[in-house]
Amino acid sequence: MTIKIAKPDKEPEIFYSIQGEGKNMGQPSIFVRTSLCNLHCSWCDTDYTWNWEGTRFTHDNDVLPGYRKFKKEDVIAEMKLEEVVEAIQQYPCKNVILTGGEPMLQQPALAALMQALGRNYWFEVETNGTLLPDPAFEAAIHQYNVSPKLSNSNNSQKLRERPKVYRYFAQSDKAHFKFVVATPAELEEVQDLIDRYAIKPSRVYLMPEGTNTDRLAEKQAWLVEACKAHGFNFTSRLHIFIYGNMRGV
Numbered sequence: 001m002t003i004k005i006a007k008p009d010k011e012p013e014i015f016y017s018i019q020g021e022g023k024n025m026g027q028p029s030i031f032v033r034t035s036l037c038n039l040h041c042s043w044c045d046t047d048y049t050w051n052w053e054g055t056r057f058t059h060d061n062d063v064l065p066g067y068r069k070f071k072k073e074d075v076i077a078e079m080k081l082e083e084v085v086e087a088i089q090q091y092p093c094k095n096v097i098l099t100g101g102e103p104m105l106q107q108p109a110l111a112a113l114m115q116a117l118g119r120n121y122w123f124e125v126e127t128n129g130t131l132l133p134d135p136a137f138e139a140a141i142h143q144y145n146v147s148p149k150l151s152n153s154n155n156s157q158k159l160r161e162r163p164k165v166y167r168y169f170a171q172s173d174k175a176h177f178k179f180v181v182a183t184p185a186e187l188e189e190v191q192d193l194i195d196r197y198a199i200k201p202s203r204v205y206l207m208p209e210g211t212n213t214d215r216l217a218e219k220q221a222w223l224v225e226a227c228k229a230h231g232f233n234f235t236s237r238l239h240i241f242i243y244g245n246m247r248g249v
């Protein structure tokens with residue numbers, strides 16, 4: 001069994017850092033970044049997981065001088081399950097974050113990975129909330145960090161909002177919802193989703209959009225007030241404050 005791991009540079013993206021966002025912000029964690037995504041957010045900061053030559057989807061960066069879409073075979077490492085287990089076990093940590101791309105596109109392999117590592121580990125998955133978990137994945141995972149995409153992502157509503165899946169996660173005690181908010185106007189769209197799917201405010205995290213500290217600081221001022229007004233949690237992007245917008249940290 002193999003897992004497609006993102007490989008933006010020479011090495012597959014499996015690294016030890018801290019969780020920078022959401023409920024467990026600040027917790028030392030091992031990140032496993034899978035390749036492939038079923039969405040195509042125009043501002044995606046890991047577009048090497050899907051923005052390949054030949055795709056019909058566009059990314060904001062496509063128009064930058066010198067920017068080229070990725071060659072698929074250059075940015076995917078097809079790793080054996082045992083190799084991923086070994087890469088994880090080299091670190092002195094038992095928290096594993098499955099991220100992407102969209103990790104839940106590879107559920108059978110990731111369920112096998114979690115089973116192989118065993119119950120001494122804690123497993124979280126960062127997901128865009130468009131795919132239902134299968135029974136083996138559900139049995140192994142401890143926490144879903146669901147990040148529904150808004151209209152600012154440039155995905156059609158049909159693609160990004162899957163009612164059955166949102167309802168599943170809204171009712172799951174394992175799920176926490178993280179909304180990336182770029183403008184005050186987007187708060188209405190967030191509130192509408194929360195109301196329609198009866199998501200508990202205590203499970204909602206609002207996070208400012210941005211990949212530098214100035215941009216995050218400017219947005220957090222009004223976002224914190226929205227959290228106070230509605231009983232949501234605020235989350236920053238701690239890794240940006242510590243490391244900047246770097247890969248593999």
Ligand code: SF4
Pocket residue numbers: 037038039040041043044045046047049050100101102128149
């Ligand atoms: S869902 Fe996540 S990985 Fe996929 S395109 Fe959007 S931001 Fe990128």
